[in-house]
Amino acid sequence: MLYRKPCGSVLEAIGNTPLVQLRRVVENLPVEVFAKLEFLNPMGSSKDRIAKHMIEAAERDGRLKPGGLIIENSSGNTAMGLALMAIQKGYRLKVVVRDTISQEKLNQLLALGAQVHKVDTSLPPEHPDSYNNITPRLARETPGCFFPDQHGNRENNAAHYAGTGPEIWEQMEGRIDYLVAGAGTGGTIGGVGRYLKEKDPTIKVVAVDPVGSVFTPHFRGEKNPKAGPYRIEGLGDEFLIPTMEFELIDEMYQVSDRDAFQQARRLVREEGVLGGGSSGAALWAVLQVAKSLPALGRPARIVTVFPDGAGRYLSSIFNDAWLAERGLLDDERGLLEAGE
Numbered sequence: 001m002l003y004r005k006p007c008g009s010v011l012e013a014i015g016n017t018p019l020v021q022l023r024r025v026v027e028n029l030p031v032e033v034f035a036k037l038e039f040l041n042p043m044g045s046s047k048d049r050i051a052k053h054m055i056e057a058a059e060r061d062g063r064l065k066p067g068g069l070i071i072e073n074s075s076g077n078t079a080m081g082l083a084l085m086a087i088q089k090g091y092r093l094k095v096v097v098r099d100t101i102s103q104e105k106l107n108q109l110l111a112l113g114a115q116v117h118k119v120d121t122s123l124p125p126e127h128p129d130s131y132n133n134i135t136p137r138l139a140r141e142t143p144g145c146f147f148p149d150q151h152g153n154r155e156n157n158a159a160h161y162a163g164t165g166p167e168i169w170e171q172m173e174g175r176i177d178y179l180v181a182g183a184g185t186g187g188t189i190g191g192v193g194r195y196l197k198e199k200d201p202t203i204k205v206v207a208v209d210p211v212g213s214v215f216t217p218h219f220r221g222e223k224n225p226k227a228g229p230y231r232i233e234g235l236g237d238e239f240l241i242p243t244m245e246f247e248l249i250d251e252m253y254q255v256s257d258r259d260a261f262q263q264a265r266r267l268v269r270e271e272g273v274l275g276g277g278s279s280g281a282a283l284w285a286v287l288q289v290a291k292s293l294p295a296l297g298r299p300a301r302i303v304t305v306f307p308d309g310a311g312r313y314l315s316s317i318f319n320d321a322w323l324a325e326r327g328l329l330d331d332e333r334g335l336l337e338a339g340e
């Protein structure tokens with residue numbers, strides 16, 4: 001058994017996450033599926049990697065000064081990674097979140113000492129106080145602050161190119177047919193996709209975003225796609241953003257809230273793998289790939305990424321009443337009864 005050496009601080013515990021083969025959820029399909037469990041990072045998501053990378057880049061080039069203020073908008077996970085950096089390195093942090101953020105994420109951010117600014121998600125995208133407009137404005141109005149801008153900062157993608165990509169390549173010993181991952185900022189799919197394609201250009205990169213996001217319609221060539229509402233956290237956007245590297249993507253799928261949440265619940269129940277909603281979305285996309293495979297003469301080897309964990313969604317995706325109220329409870333027996 002190989003043990004990791006003690007980490008000098010919690011920051012050294014970021015990355016090097018396990019890659020785990022999923023069996024039951026893909027039973028009888030001609031695939032071998034391996035999931036990168038990013039929810040095992042110290043703050044519980046893949047975003048610890050980008051927070052560390054973006055902050056250290058800003059320290060190097062002088063955009064972030066000792067004791068400085070960091071301002072960022074985040075579905076919660078990047079904010080938690082930044083909160084960790086702020087605690088360890090002595091910065092202050094203000095985060096802008098959507099008012100659809102789960103209570104668990106909000107409480108954790110407050111526990112970590114972040115100042116939280118909630119945005120009304122019903123505001124139209126062009127409104128000056130909309131989720132995408134308010135943070136750049138706050139950053140402009142606050143002299144000396146650092147705005148990491150995960151949606152416009154390719155250091156985000158670079159974090160996955162430097163970390164997640166090489167880890168996956170090593171863990172799979174280079175035998176990969178498909179990378180399947182959710183696209184939020186696009187940092188994961190861009191950074192990992194670029195690294196894997198450089199190593200082996202035959203690897204196919206498949207992205208998934210929610211119905212209502214503009215990414216897949218854009219990928220399919222639709223002009224000026226219209227955004228719509230969805231409940232999956234962390235995936236998709238109402239705008240095209242600079243961190244989305246469409247040129248690296250071979251295929252895109254759009255998942256409904258219902259399918260993503262159902263697969264997240266299956267993942268927990270059938271594998272004991274505690275993924276969140278976007279992990280469910282990734283698993284759903286893996287199943288779409290598995291259903292439309294060309295004949296390889298052997299099982300296709302698919303790697304996917306599970307960005308955060310079920311613990312952040314116990315009051316939403318894993319709560320029957322919450323799902324039922326929104327007409328999303330598919331399994332008629334629900335969780336409680338099914339557990340009896």
Ligand code: PMP
Nearest residue numbers: 183184185186187188234278307
């Ligand atoms: N899932 C969750 C829960 C996330 O917070 C994010 C980050 N927005 C993603 C998936 C997508 O990752 P990326 O931003 O690298 O595309």
